[in-house]
Amino acid sequence: MARLLEVEDLQTYFFTDEGTVRAVDGVSWGIDEGETLALVGESGCGKSVTAMSILRLIPNPPGRIVGGSITFDGLDLLNVSDAEMRAIRGNRIAMIFQEPMTSLNPVLTIGQQIREAVQLHLGMNDEESTQKAIELLTMVGIPEAEQRIQDYPHQFSGGMRQRVMIAMALSCDPKLLIADEPTTALDVTIQAQILEIMANLSSELGTAVLVITHNLGVVARYADRVNVMYAGQIVESGSAVDIFKNPQHAYTRGLMASVPRLDDTEHTRLATIEGQPPLLVQEINGCAFRPRCTKVSGCNCSTTKENNPKLVEIEPGHWVADCPCCMTVN
Amino acid sequence: MTTQSATTQGQSEAKTGETLLSVRGMKMYFPVTSGLFVQRKVADVRAVDGISFDVKKGETLGLVGESGCGKSTTGRAILQLHRPTEGSVNFDGTELTELKGAGLRRFRRRMQMIFQDPFSSLNPRMSVAQIISEPLAIHGLYKGAERRDRLDYILNAVGLNPTYARRYPHEFSGGQRQRIGIGRALAVEPDFIVCDEPVSALDVSIQAQVVNLLEDLQSQFDLTYLFIAHDLSVVKHISDRIAVMYLGHIVELAEADELYLNPTHAYTRALLSAIPIPDPIVERERERIILEGDVPSPLNPPKGCVFRTRCTKKDQCKCSDTVPVLEEVEPGHWVANCPCCMTK
Ligand SMILES: Nc1ncnc2c1ncn2[C@@H]1O[C@H](COP(=O)(O)OP(=O)(O)O)[C@@H](O)[C@H]1O
Ligand SMILES: Nc1ncnc2c1ncn2[C@@H]1O[C@H](COP(=O)(O)OP(=O)(O)O)[C@@H](O)[C@H]1O
Ligand SMILES: [Mg+2]
Ligand SMILES: [Mg+2]
Numbered sequence: 001m002a003r004l005l006e007v008e009d010l011q012t013y014f015f016t017d018e019g020t021v022r023a024v025d026g027v028s029w030g031i032d033e034g035e036t037l038a039l040v041g042e043s044g045c046g047k048s049v050t051a052m053s054i055l056r057l058i059p060n061p062p063g064r065i066v067g068g069s070i071t072f073d074g075l076d077l078l079n080v081s082d083a084e085m086r087a088i089r090g091n092r093i094a095m096i097f098q099e100p101m102t103s104l105n106p107v108l109t110i111g112q113q114i115r116e117a118v119q120l121h122l123g124m125n126d127e128e129s130t131q132k133a134i135e136l137l138t139m140v141g142i143p144e145a146e147q148r149i150q151d152y153p154h155q156f157s158g159g160m161r162q163r164v165m166i167a168m169a170l171s172c173d174p175k176l177l178i179a180d181e182p183t184t185a186l187d188v189t190i191q192a193q194i195l196e197i198m199a200n201l202s203s204e205l206g207t208a209v210l211v212i213t214h215n216l217g218v219v220a221r222y223a224d225r226v227n228v229m230y231a232g233q234i235v236e237s238g239s240a241v242d243i244f245k246n247p248q249h250a251y252t253r254g255l256m257a258s259v260p261r262l263d264d265t266e267h268t269r270l271a272t273i274e275g276q277p278p279l280l281v282q283e284i285n286g287c288a289f290r291p292r293c294t295k296v297s298g299c300n301c302s303t304t305k306e307n308n309p310k311l312v313e314i315e316p317g318h319w320v321a322d323c324p325c326c327m328t329v330n
Numbered sequence: 331m332t333t334q335s336a337t338t339q340g341q342s343e344a345k346t347g348e349t350l351l352s353v354r355g356m357k358m359y360f361p362v363t364s365g366l367f368v369q370r371k372v373a374d375v376r377a378v379d380g381i382s383f384d385v386k387k388g389e390t391l392g393l394v395g396e397s398g399c400g401k402s403t404t405g406r407a408i409l410q411l412h413r414p415t416e417g418s419v420n421f422d423g424t425e426l427t428e429l430k431g432a433g434l435r436r437f438r439r440r441m442q443m444i445f446q447d448p449f450s451s452l453n454p455r456m457s458v459a460q461i462i463s464e465p466l467a468i469h470g471l472y473k474g475a476e477r478r479d480r481l482d483y484i485l486n487a488v489g490l491n492p493t494y495a496r497r498y499p500h501e502f503s504g505g506q507r508q509r510i511g512i513g514r515a516l517a518v519e520p521d522f523i524v525c526d527e528p529v530s531a532l533d534v535s536i537q538a539q540v541v542n543l544l545e546d547l548q549s550q551f552d553l554t555y556l557f558i559a560h561d562l563s564v565v566k567h568i569s570d571r572i573a574v575m576y577l578g579h580i581v582e583l584a585e586a587d588e589l590y591l592n593p594t595h596a597y598t599r600a601l602l603s604a605i606p607i608p609d610p611i612v613e614r615e616r617e618r619i620i621l622e623g624d625v626p627s628p629l630n631p632p633k634g635c636v637f638r639t640r641c642t643k644k645d646q647c648k649c650s651d652t653v654p655v656l657e658e659v660e661p662g663h664w665v666a667n668c669p670c671c672m673t674k
């Protein structure tokens with residue numbers, strides 16, 4: 001498969017009164033065409049900032065992409081004009097966020113909003129776009145779409161609004177869909193509906209998906225590959241099977257062990273990761289996981305910037321940050 | 331097979347142990363009023379619509395279901411924070427729905443609550459010491475120097491450094507605030523705690539810390555829990571038995587493993603299949619039941635079986651307008667006996 005998106009050594013910082021927040025601090029990764037990649041990690045580790053950097057939606061001030069490059073479909077995204085970027089957003093790169101209510105305009109009907117999107121991106125006239133809106137709503141499973149296009153967002157449930165967002169996002173046949181916690185605010189049976197619609201449509205259309213979530217079950221169900229983020233960096237990257245069945249970094253293993261599984265047959269105590277993720281206002285030298293690593297007492301990993309862990313490929317396609325204490329020694 | 335009548339029948343003998351709490355036919359309706367000059371009741375929100383279950387001493391009963399199905403209302407109505415519209419709540423031999431004033435206050439000490447949101451459930455202007463001491467003052471427990479000792483003891487028990495006592499909630503992380511909330515509940519030596527989504531707002535590694543703490547405290551202090559959550563994996567981990575709620579009704583109640591291995595109500599099966607297991611190889615093989623549509627409004631619930639609008643068999647469904655009752659299909663395994671929703 002061809003590379004669709006390539007992120008290289010991306011650094012996105014926020015310059016705040018408290019200091020410089022190194023929200024994303026030198027990450028490199030990519031997505032192939034048609035692939036579903038999950039970005040996982042606990043809150044504040046830089047997942048959304050990564051997504052917003054790709055979309056060039058980092059609020060400036062206080063934020064700025066201070067280093068690295070993002071290449072999408074041959075385009076150098078950090079150097080295209082604002083107008084070009086606006087044309088790419090919502091068209092070749094579509095997005096869905098956690099709370100659809102804030103992404104929909106409350107004073108326009110659902111139909112008006114879908115029509116506006118498809119008129120803008122697909123150049124359709126009024127009648128064509130109305131037909132398209134009905135077709136899209138039907139496709140995402142909204143019954144009586146002919147009537148429902150006259151409703152306002154508040155007349156839709158949270159799950160229906162998120163389906164509208166998916167319909168709009170996929171209406172222009174994007175090459176990449178970025179979904180940031182698309183179902184976190186929804187109930188589990190609705191979450192299952194939405195994710196299933198998203199997965200089916202993206203595989204039909206061949207859309208690559210970057211899905212951001214803290215739900216490891218969702219990752220296991222839908223992702224081809226997984227990037228595990230911790231404190232603004234990627235600590236492990238690999239296929240879903242690599243990450244779940246053969247996790248190598250202490251943080252990844254800690255995460256896996258701390259979630260109870262529905263199919264656990266006996267009661268074992270949950271593993272915990274003691275402490276909390278570091279604040280990103282201090283520059284982290286050496287391994288960011290060090291304060292929570294259980295091997296830290298016997299560990300002689302370096303705390304100098306020069307020796308910051310780097311991703312090494314331990315088996316084809318499976319990369320781990322090479323901190324000597326965090327990596328499993330087989 | 332036996333059928334549970336709402337007022338008399340107890341739980342099965344599958345797990346022996348003394349009953350601490352017994353809820354029978356409990357309803358909690360909230361009136362919806364309208365009118366410019368005179369407020370007239372125009373409808374009821376049927377938040378809880380006739381539920382019955384027992385909680386045994388020392389056990390954890392899990393309560394799962396999607397938002398709005400009545401879980402929190404159930405917890406609050408048991409504690410008499412809402413006075414039930416109908417039905418009985420018997421706690422350790424005393425009928426709580428008939429208690430008032432000082433009598434009720436005495437029982438309130440024995441029944442505490444932990445909330446989901448560690449951010450809004452703590453008063454930002456009170457220090458940790460004040461938050462945990464307040465219930466002691468209300469119930470006149472541990473006076474003077476004893477109260478300070480009690481505070482240190484509680485902080486240690488919930489894994490907080492006693493030197494934090496003078497700090498304020500905003501100085502703590504989400505997990506630490508949840509520990510403060512647990513400490514406040516624990517301070518008055520309760521027997522029973524309603525844990526209302528206590529870990530839902532926390533990240534997984536912190537969630538595990540709090541789940542383990544709740545388990546440790548349960549064995550250390552002989553606590554009985556009603557553990558409310560929408561995440562069935564967490565509920566299954568911590569609970570001995572689980573009740574599944576849908577639109578104000580309990581549709582299934584069984585031991586945790588039994589519920590996972592033999593889910594019998596169509597809603598339970600859909601709920602289980604909707605929860606992905608963090609294992610890509612297991613996930614590839616798993617059955618998916620995708621429910622259509624949304625949960626109906628509790629203002630105007632479907633007649634008869636409340637699940638009928640989303641039931642996958644609704645086209646062939648011949649269920650009548652009679653409200654299903656819980657039926658014991660295996661010892662200790664109760665299912666709402668709608669003919670189309672039950673698998674035989
Ligand atoms: N507008 C902003 N101003 C300052 N800091 C920010 C801003 N947006 C995000 N951050 C910081 O960047 C870090 C990463 O945030 P984010 O990417 O949103 O995390 P998550 O992994 O939960 O999506 C956090 O420490 C957050 O506080
Ligand atoms: N004080 C109240 N007044 C009116 N309606 C309420 C009140 N509390 C809860 N409800 C309604 O009762 C139903 C059940 O709510 P709740 O018990 O909070 O559900 P859950 O905890 O399962 O999400 C919901 O429809 C909710 O809107
Ligand atoms: Mg985020
Ligand atoms: Mg609730």
